[in-house]
Amino acid sequence: MEILVILVPLALMLGLAGLAAFLWSLRSGQYDDLDGAAWRAIADDEPPQEAPAKR
């Protein structure tokens, strides 16, 4: 059962990593336009001669 000493903190760390990722994504505005993001994933890449519009 000593394995718990490693596994429990490990599980917690993974959970915290998930929470941190969620808070980061929220802060960087990834939930501001859910409809648009769904389409962007399948949009064609822009032609290379144009500057990509990125934040």
Place this chain on the structure above:
Amino acid sequence: MHVSRDFSHYVRTAGEGVQHIDLAVEGVHCAGCMAKIERGLSAIPDVTLARVNLTDRRVALEWKAGTLDPARFIDRLEELGYKAYPYETESAEATEVAESRFLLRCLGVAAFATMNVMMLSIPVWSGNVSDMLPEQRDFFHWLSALIALPAAAYAGQPFFRSAWRALSAKTTNMDVPISIGVTLALGMSVVETINHAEHAYFDAAIMLLTFLLVGRFLDQNMRRRTRAVAGNLAALKAETAAKFVGPGEISQVPVAAIYPGDIVLLRPGERCAVDGTVIEGRSEIDQSLITGETLYVTAGQGTPVYAGSMNISGSLRVRVSAASEATLLAEITRLLDNALQARSRYMRLADRASRLYAPVVHATALVTILGWVIAGAGWHDAIVTGVAVLIITCPCALGLAIPTVQTIASGAMFRSGVLLNSGDAIERLAEADHVIFDKTGTLTLPDLDVMNAADIPADVFELAGRLALSSHHPVAAAVAQASDARSPIVSAVEEAGQGVRAVVDGIEIRLGRPSFCGAETLVSDVTNLDPEASVVAFSKGSEKFILSVRQGLRPDAQAVIAALKARNIGIEILSGDREPAVIAAAHALGISEWRAGVTPADKIARIEVLKQRGMKVLMVGDGMNDAPSLAAAHVSMSPISAAHLSQATADLIFLGRPLAPVVAAIDASRKALHLMRQNLWLAIGYNVLAVPVAISGVVTPLIAAAAMSGSSILVMVNSLRARGASREIA
């Protein structure tokens, strides 16, 4: 005179040497539009950012400071086929967005904690019946406490704050039992853990918060979306005014950038966006949006004009007395304040439920504790059982019962063209059993239409429409629109106050006053038939025609009235317009109850009378004169073309030309209220089953968790039935 468009009011600085503007865009629907707009705008040199937000239908633009004029973006979007206008975030919307983000953050924290506490709880539940050592169990409980306590302190904020506000105001709401339940569950679990006890309720407490936050977030998100749409619509109305920036120099500026004391030019065919006094010029103005009166008023020096008036014939110079948001009549403001105060006394279904619920639950818990003590149990065991009762009855499903239905019903309403202004409007609309319609702009369309187009040869009508394109007069604009004319006649000349004339194929054609066209003799035939119509004459050589132009009834008004009657809803018309006009509309629609020439105070008085008879009145109106009665009625609706004030006051706003959304909204809200009640009964039924188990003291954390998630999911699934709102009028 030089006219320029000035959007500097909307431009803000975003970082070093970069300027930013937000545009509301009409007609963005798909990924194709998104890519087209972003590419089209990025192609302009010096643009550093062009990003479409498909959810809110907006574009964020950034460019190197000082290189570009924002008007260029709007022109570019117009070339691409989209109507756009700068958008300014109102403070109300900014608050909703911030609140929505905060709730999402709380939800994230609560969900994380729930998952991890559950990961620790399941081994304890299964270990309790097998070979788990007490030390291991304690270790898991302490870990759970480590996660659950800070998470609950953070994620519980929305509930704790609201409960505190309610208690400070000496009332209760649903958040009071929630806060008490969560706090007691956590407190008891800590005590039990210290005493090496078998059961701790960290998982139940934090799971409760998670489910409730889902409900809160959905509710908030619905409000945020509605605000965003309403904000866009307001922006796309593009209310601007021609402001004098020098003698003889005019700049077209947004209304938000106009201040009292400024002088603006009001050209024929323009709607006034400010309150003020005429200082120069003579004209006729259409005050129907303010008073409901469809006859034009003569305006000259010293005449007060109000936002929403339409200038008909001549140019006016107006000195602004109050701009944009301050534009209203003192009398109307006073009535409005009184009426709004009365309405805030309405108690929402959720509050009524919680007012009954909280005392019952807390009394049950207390009785349980005392009962066990009397039955001979120790204080410790009795209190543990009492807290278990509170945890089991914590209004998880009750908290979800209403917001989930509201969210789904408002989505269904949105699809049928109705926007919700206030959250509890659904409940109130569902109870409405008497509808009062305003006439002008509500039963009738806000814009003018040619009534006798069928009597005029098609080629003549088309020619008249083409000629009308050269005039600014609103009646001419109506003729142009009705005839669907596209190409103006190049040589047309407008004679102010008279009409337009041109020579086509060697024949002179004229459109304007009957006297201008030599058609005075024909006028009486038309006016006898329809005393309300404005008359415009058209002559082609010696052929003379009379066009009768007026506000037509909404295309489906008759069907809607019939549908309302079929639903056993009383209908009447209260209009500020003159009697003949009201009679004509009432007759055409088959409405037997009507009142004409009604003042705003009379309208309120009428609503009060109906209220005293126990009727729940739905007021549908658009004019500024309707605003106080919109607030006084049990529930109210406005078309999107309504005056600002009315739109802000109304509970619901409907889009487009048809009147059908009124019926659709009533149907959807009735269905929603039915589901809300059903959900409340489901939640109560669950409690009736679970409470005896809790009182008997055999509840384990496993039972609590299963019961809580089971009832919540049941309620959510039931709410989904609000989705299929019928769209056609049956």
